[in-house]
Amino acid sequence: MRLTFNVNGRQQEADDVWEGESLLYVLRERLGLPGSKNACEQGECGSCTVRLDGVPVCSCLVAAGQAQDRDIVTVEGLADQAKKRAAAGCAGGACGTTLDEAKQWESKPADGQSGEASTSPLTLSPIQQAFIDAGAVQCGFCTPGLLVAADELLERNDSPSDADIREALSGNLCRCTGYEKILDAVRLAAARAGAETAGTGA
């Protein structure tokens, strides 16, 4: 079957999708977006976490056909999403991206190798930068899922408690057991966002 859906702000199509295929498989194998990782295939590890209409889900447990006409954000789209979020501001606590803004989204080429490197410098979302700065990346396999989950947490809760962070990340396993640094990274991202907001007097 043919699948038409929105990935990181862009309309995408995939053909010859098998009916029993997961969204994760479509993303990785048909669209060439290998950021979302394939590990347990049973929703235990969270390394395939993506946003489905804004909601964090395990993409290995979403049937491809269920993603028809819906909006997906993968780890590849986090930087864009963060940029959009920053531009929109948080006036009145109304974070997020309006439909019009979403329609203007420009995700970078998915393969990242289409001729000349993109003209814009490599940018990371604040949560990605915080993971690097806090040393929260070891083997890196769990990182994309954790980034998507952590980004969503900070979107709805700008000053999460440790308990909030643990709860939000409870569906993501890190087998290097780098959890302490991962918690540090989320705290760091939250603190930086707070400092920025205070700085601008917003």
Next chain:
Amino acid sequence: MDFLRPASWEEALAAKAEHPTAVPIAGGTDVMVEINFDHRRPDVLLDLNRIAELQEWEVGEDTVRLGASVSYTSIIENLRSELPGLALASHTVASPQIRNRGGVGGNLGTASPAGDAHPALLASGGEVEAVSVRGTRMIPIDEFYVGVKRNALEPDELIRAVHLPKADGPQQFSKVGTRNAMVIAVCAFGLALHPKTRTIRTGIGSAAPTPIRAKEAETFLAAALEEGGFWENGKIIPPAVARQFAELVSGAANPIDDVRGSASYRRHALGIMARRTLGWTWDEYRGNERSAQCA
């Protein structure tokens, strides 16, 4: 494999009537695991995600009609006061990602003895709204689980909703596992006090071929509370009564040894959970909500 995407409930019922072997998929948290692992190759998948009313709930005067696909996250966020036992159980389901997708309809459809919602549903009491092109059946929750991973649905039926009475008293849920998140219950226990009818209801998970009630324990406790005038005087339940209740709950289970735990451990743990949840609910009934919500 065919993938059907009905846009309305009527279309879904028609599709299920035409393809009785079609496997309904909503959150996918059970079905997709089976497909990913090649344990199941349904000839037809029936996607229910486009049917908005399945994700809605209605709070009536006495009951809540909970759409089959209302996510556990929504239950936790929105129905904590009406369905406290189910909300507590929902909070123990897997992880945020799974709770965002899974719902009670799927738990009922799969009918695993380990489904987290079952003990809470049994303790609350209620009915499953099973619908086909032939009409609607209200199946009492007590009659819904008929065997290991088997339920009372006919092949052409789909679960539209569950109808649960709004809590008329304290409810609790307790679950044993190796950690808080991502755990299939070693065993689980739900308890609901129903002060209006002066009855007790219970639910046991992962400790028998199906989710079950501990009916003898319920009858014993209701009688003991009645006899001692406890519903009126609100006195502390004597340890001997709590102990007897725990033993009867333990005895109601029919567990097996498996990778998650031994039968004797499950029996033992059920007794402990029965005693603790009784303490918590009774404290709440007496007006002293326990301060720390940890099971």
